[in-house]
Amino acid sequence: MKRKYQLKPIAACLLILPAAAMAQSGQVSTLSPVQVTPDTFTSKERAQATSDFVIEADAIRRSPATNLSELLIEQGFAVEATPTDHGENTLVLRGFHTEHLMTEVNGKLLILIDGRRSGVANIRQIALSNVERVEVLRGPDMFRYSMGSPGGVINVVTRKGGPERFGGSIRMGYGSFDTQRIGIDLHGKVDDFDYLVGYERGRVARDYKDGEGEKVHNTKTDGTERLNFNLGYTFGERHRISVDGYHYKVDAAHRPSYVDEEGEIRDANYTDRETQLFYLNYDGSSQDGHLSWNANIGQGKDVYETWSGNLYPKGQKVSTDRAQGSLSYTSSRFDLTGGVDYIKYDVENSSSARGAFLQKGGRDPEWAGKGFPMHPTSETTQWGAYMVGTLKLMEGALNLSGGLRYEYVRAKDKAVGDEHYDRVPYFSSRGITSRDQLPTKRSFSHVSPTLGVSYLPTEWLKLRANYTQGWRAPSGRQLFASSFYEDYGAPGDPRLSPEFTKAFEAGFDIAHEHWRLSATYFRYDVKDNIYIYPGVREDGTGAQGRVMMNVDKRIQEGFEVQASANVAPLLGYSSVELRPYFNVTHMTRKDEVVREGGPGMLGAWWPITRVPDTTMSYGVRFHHPASQFSGNLNFSYYGKQYGGRANVTDGPLVGFGRFTVANLSLRKRLWGSDVSNSLDVKLDINNLFDRQYSYLGKVPDDAYAYPGRSFYLSMIYNF
Template sequence: MYPTKQVKIDRLVYALALVPLLAVPAAAEGKKQTVKGDDMIVTATRTEERSIDVPVTTQVITRETIEMSGVADVGDLVGKYVTGHYHKYNGLLSPIGLRGFRTDAHGADLAGYVLILVDGHRIGTGNAAKINLDRIERVEVIKGPASALYGSAAMGGVVNLITKKGDGKLGGSVGGEYGSFDYYKTQVTGGGEVNEKFRFFATADIDDIGDYKDPTFGTVYNSGVEKKNIGGNFVYAFSERHELRLGGNYSDLTSESPSWAAGTYSSYVKEYDDHNDKSTGYADLEYNGDFFGGAVHWRGMAYYLWDKNHWFSGNSYGNSDPDSYQTKYIDETVGTDHQFTWKMTSWNSLLAGFTMENLEKKSYGVADSLPARPYTPGLDYDNQALFIQDSLDLLDNRVNIIAAARYDRFDVTTKRAETGSYASFNERSEDYSHVSPKVGVGVKLFDEKLRLRANAGEGFKSPTADQLSADYYHTTRDVHYRGNPDLDPETSMSYDIGFDLFFSPVTFKFSYFHTDYEDKIVSKVYSEGGQTVSTYENHGDATLTGFDIGVEWALDKTFRLPFTASLWSNMTFNTTYRDELTQSDLLYTSDYEIKTGLNIGYQGLSGQLSHALIGPQMIDNWDTYQVEEKGAFSYWDLTLRYRFDEHWEVKGSVLNLFDQEVEWVRGYLMPERNFLVGLTYNF
């Protein structure tokens, strides 16, 4: 089932490739690194800083990389470049993971363990397949807990999507793409600086793909996807010190749901036409202003998030009408976030702020074409948070220290669903609070060619409202659902040490991490007075350790090539991932992940050859209800782009170049070798 021979070849290739990579720093020219260490990042500290001045390692996926990736959504982008865990299903469902934790399986924002942000605030979903890349200028990825600044769900890390703001010359583009499986896309963009005060960026696109084929079983019937996206940013500068931005995006997203005929790995059912609507959107208003001669900066933001998950699943119940059974959840969030940065001295900055959010989940159901109870009732969250961070730059900026903490308070309520009836339903509320600390230290040596760093911090995930406060009786299931008000948040304490080498042709980054995961929330079912009761409890701890390695090598500088060429590799090796209660391996955590690429460029021509190798992992086999090992797999992608006549651009990609079996989740094989070509006119 799995290409083990190919994986062995891949390992040999990597072993040979890494020898010169590790040897090059010693032979590199002794010039001060002026690119990677000087990249400006914002996610690690909530303020714009040089990456080398921040002890927390940040992986940045640039706009150039996004354009050369050949992928259309954030999920596939993370799966291609970021080591962690990618849990991609057919259609529009792609949870993403970092360091043993991942977003919720169905994309519920506050139920996940990795946080997705857009321009610094929650985007409202953990389903990365919903997020279109056309508006994204760059992606910043923080591995390890970030709850000290961002609150619940930031246990495994944070993915922050920085959108285009219209910087640069006024212009636009019109383009189209066509590819395998009847894929097409049309897009129009426009933006730039209209005058000294006003700039904008806006984009709209439609793309559609039909049923794809996998390398083994042929056509995956009912796997088509249709997307419609529109969004943008409008920025007005009142003066050099005061600026207002209005932004937002709406995505109309529909897809189908393929099914196996008789057990996994048999054949796909053509008549099975269940489908879903996973539309999503947001709007935000951001103010940035400097006061007291620039010593104090205020960033204030208000935002509205809307996310829908609507399944039409009549076929699942043997009904010829897929609309006869439906489940729909709509999440609406209203929030505001404010932070104040005070540059107290040239070497000390203090950041303080607060966040206030309300999330309401409405639930709907249909059974036998009649209104019915959905699986999950309605939920309501009120979150108020205070955070503070002190940044010290000592010894002429050779030592950087960051200490942060955040206080979160949650008030949660389980509400009656919008449809259906219950034998009894008590809309009960509960509240709790939590404090998350973090500290990091970085030391730069040898004219910033070497950096040593260490971090310690806590992440947490809030119990969901139904886990805390549910109190209702479900007659169909004959179960009393009862929340546990004594639940503690799930927490992770992580320690991270490492070093970075910055030489002229090569950047090398190494991190060792150790995470103690505590108070895992699990379900508990028991009998009380002859009635089945379903509740939750904190039960079980885990330990995760491993290594992250990142390498970037400018081949053109080393070998004095007449064209640009660079080799990069991101690697994670998980050495321990044990459930301390059962003494078994944690599920869905690979032994290793290695993602590598070669970029080249000459005049108007550029290209990228990339490879992903995903190691074995323990998983649940839902056919046998047994835990088993899922084997390793790998794939290659190739993208070429040519820009000519100042305005035109043609691009082509071959994805899954060698037609390998790609299976991020057991039973959900991804497409066979496929192609796409695109033509864009820029004006």
């Protein structure tokens, strides 16, 4: 066991004192002031009746994060993160999760790229090299995309082509555990044609060590690559046709494993993954700018396969077709937007309900030891239409917002007739003796409202409140899945009901020239929550195995606070930015009951699993223009949470969490003063104080430890 150093988080501030000291140089008086946050709300912010959270480009640039998962953790969001690319990185927002089972349609949150469904459930898949900002959308903004994400929608806004000249950047880096990455971005504009292309490839060639200095076996990744492009043509000054695409691929991301007494590595499997998106887009506006419209069609593919030397390969392929369009009118008195959207998910899986028969030595004469190949299992189709608007009164001091969204969902079981299709054993205890007793098609529809108000008694203070009804139909996979792998050991139930959520939030925002403060109270009452749960017998005694089921009631309640301030002007340094920040989400209640008023275990209220009671991010961002030196010191606190339940009679597993991880990022311009023809060096130090921790369970009883202190040094040439 290596020696541990107990350092106070405040001591880390010593690492950034040189930046503040530079502000005392004689050059400061000749510099232009650092750009600061506007001292009033923008017109968009004034009208918003929900909490507004945006991660701007500057914060992304100064972050050590390389993907969306790491960035959201740094900003104080809860993420069930894996340290490598082998598994899912599930975002938790106010108690709601992105999809745990690799399929976007099953999730309670949506991840958008440029306002369109990404098809991505694993937030680690989204790189940050060409991201302008990340937005959290709720209320009317959420209704533009889905009413099944009442906790919020994450929208990743990427850069477009331009400016006039040809430019770009090349970056190369090397770090701990033999981590290597290289990337290139190209952008420009020729007459009316603009373009942007980005590519990145990396690998982790050695297993990492945890905060105790112990090696975590089988944690390297053979290769990861990301490609994105956006090609556009503008005509008539106000019309643009474009194509854009996104490609993500992981080659053999190894899963953390253990070594037995004989020194053999056990559970040594790895994951291959590939995601592709392609869109054709059209955007236009009227000459006066009041009217605007857009339309797009696209296709996507997401493939996930896990390989092991001891078991059959298993995986999933999801193909999607999607389209959407909208028309908006804006004026000084009101804004109005209407739109339609469509998406279809076709799911294939490589295992079936008789998956145990397929292992080596299994009883299946044809497929034993080989694995059952990809075959269609379910189909889910969604149509939606919405109308949202804002009425601006008292010269914009009072804003009334609202809207309606209609959704129609159709799901189909495509595994009927498959020789390995057999769901009956899982339902025999509930009186189901034949497949013919279970439906193979389901359809659902619903209309939900959203209502909000924002009021500005002064130019620097905004009061707001919003009520939104959320609704989400069960997906084809949740209804009809028949394999162990399709749903992690829980078969689908064709009799599931849709979820219904009542969402309410209220809060205030303060905007000042040098500081911002926001606070929000929220409460969600969920009826018939669709969840993988240890089943309970009708008399409320004992477990009945894991099943996909409707949980009667679920309550998620808490508050959020965000604050930041540039304190440098208060110290007399107008040309330096020194900005402490603080973001916290605290759950005051997170409980659920399988059947309220039911006998025994059925009527007991349980803590919601996989939701930390508190997540908090705090730190300091700094920037010294004279020396072109900037950085970010960040502390991320992850509160207590409960793991999943192996047996409902055991109650929640032992809680874990309550740890803080510190990261430091420093960036320095080596030569060149303009954006082009310059060279930067960037140093990222993750887990600065070598903390032993895990987002998945208690170490070492329930989960493997995450990487200890690691370094990554990169060079960025801008041209």
